[in-house]
Amino acid sequence: MSLQVTGKIQQILKPESGVSRAGKEWKKQEFVIETEEQFPRKVCFTLFGDKSSLLDGFSEGDEVDVSFNLESREFNGKWYHNINAWKLDKKQGEGSLPEPPPEFRPEDIPPEPADDSDSSDLPF
Incomplete structure (x- = not known):
C-alpha cells in the first residue's frame, strides 16, 4: 500500500542504530510532520x-x-504499526513562483503612426 501526504516538518529525531539478533547492523x-x-x-x-539519507538537506519547518x-505486524498477541517513508520531496511553495511581470507604465505605449489617409495597410 503506497500513500502520500503533505505537511511541514515539525521535528527530526536523533538517528538510531543497533545490531539485530541475526547479527545484522541496522539504522533508522x-x-x-504536521499535515495541512x-x-x-x-x-x-x-x-x-x-x-535515512533522504532527510539530508531538509530541516524543521520545511514543507514536504x-x-x-x-506496515503492521503481530508480536505476542499485540499489533505494532510502522509508517515507512520511501520518498521525500520539498513542496514547491509560493517562494518558488516566478517573479511577476513588471508594472505597466504609460511610456510603455508605442506612439501612434502618422496620419497618412492615402496609404492604408488594409487590403480592402
Missing part, C-alpha cells in the same frame, strides 16, 4: 537503512510531500 531515522488539513495531525515517519507505506 524518524521525523514528524482542516484538522491538522502530527505523523511520525520512519526511514530505515540507506533511506512524503510517500510512504503502512
Whole structure:
C-alpha cells in the first residue's frame, strides 16, 4: 500500500542504530510532520537503512510531500504499526513562483503612426 501526504516538518529525531539478533547492523531515522488539513495531525515517519539519507538537506519547518507505506505486524498477541517513508520531496511553495511581470507604465505605449489617409495597410 503506497500513500502520500503533505505537511511541514515539525521535528527530526536523533538517528538510531543497533545490531539485530541475526547479527545484522541496522539504522533508522524518524521525523514528524504536521499535515495541512482542516484538522491538522502530527505523523511520525520512519526511514530505515540507506533511506535515512533522504532527510539530508531538509530541516524543521520545511514543507514536504512524503510517500510512504503502512506496515503492521503481530508480536505476542499485540499489533505494532510502522509508517515507512520511501520518498521525500520539498513542496514547491509560493517562494518558488516566478517573479511577476513588471508594472505597466504609460511610456510603455508605442506612439501612434502618422496620419497618412492615402496609404492604408488594409487590403480592402
